[in-house]
Amino acid sequence: MSRRPRDYRAEYARRIARGAMRGLSRSQARGHPRQTEAQLRIKMPAFSRQLEAGLRAIKSGQSLSEAARSVHVAPERLRRYLAASGIAEKRGGRWTVGPDDTRIRQMLLYSQGAPMVVNVTPAEADIIGRYMAAVGRFLESNDPANLDPFVGEAVTDTAGHRYPLETDPNALYRLDASGGETFEDVYRIVV
Template identity: 30%
Template sequence: MSTKKRDYKAEYQRRRQLAEERGLSIAQARGHARKEETKVSELKRSGLIGSTRTTTVERFYQVIKGVSSGKSLSQAAKDARISVATIKKLDLERNILHRISDSKSKRWETLSRARFPILTKDGKLFKDILLDFKNASIVGDYWNATSKARMGNASALDVFAHTTVFDMNGNQYRLLTSVDDLISIFEQMSDADQEGYERSFASEQRAFRVMNYAS
């Protein structure tokens, strides 16, 4: 039985093309960055380039979206190429999936835990984002940290520098961690906008604490 020979030249050209598309050198793309070059892993952590692979967490949220649209858990897992066991493990700290008690077909439903605003690193404010338990906790901690940052604690947001928040649809958000940009955004708000925002967020925090206590 004959085997097909590898076209090394074509493979090299393909790697070169992918590297150029991502703004990388050939050495970086191969995982052997030169001394003067930044490693790809560091670029990914800083959000300067994205990963070409679908992560396990991304597959998890594909399943959540599938179940929300009416698919069975097993079918959604199969479509996303992730095991049901892995889904249930990831859901332990997110608490999204709940079996429908009156369902004879072992159907599941998805439940969000809170609705929070999210301020992204490019300065965009997204209002009323539905979040699961884990991500609501992260965003709640983030907004508490922004209050400290605005009061002079310059390092309050450092812990969120590489944090990615997922909403219930699997959309990803990188949080704003520049204190100067944060202060600038709030300075541009009118007094009425700030009061309305803080009042709204405070009520969301109370709602989340109630849900947290009840779970």
């Protein structure tokens, strides 16, 4: 069964008509407004692993176009994401990412024998990241000395709840064998 050929002229006319119903100019309806016209806001995703990789590339010193190319997105899309995130700014013709990323992170941690997903500040996220890396090293090497820096430690989420970090080897083996969500599945920036 063959498809009917597309009628591009009719599609374009519908796009222009829809734009006119919304009060847009012809160029805005096409999706390419003039410099003097208001930009149409495209809803950006709150968190995108791909665009976050571009943000990290810029932080490491790449230009915006190089970073966009490395993560396979258009430079315009990465530029909009940087501006929307609020942690990057353009200085002297280059986009720079500051050290003050205060966005809330959603992360996985092990506390009281159970996996917990919590929203934390960047400082607490750093502790959880080091803790989960130590848990991974412990599970690979069976050396409980990897967990020593976290004995008696706890993290506090954005709501003020404290979560003591699980350092019992048997509980960590049990959690690992349960095969629940991984750290990478859960981690995201909450806007």
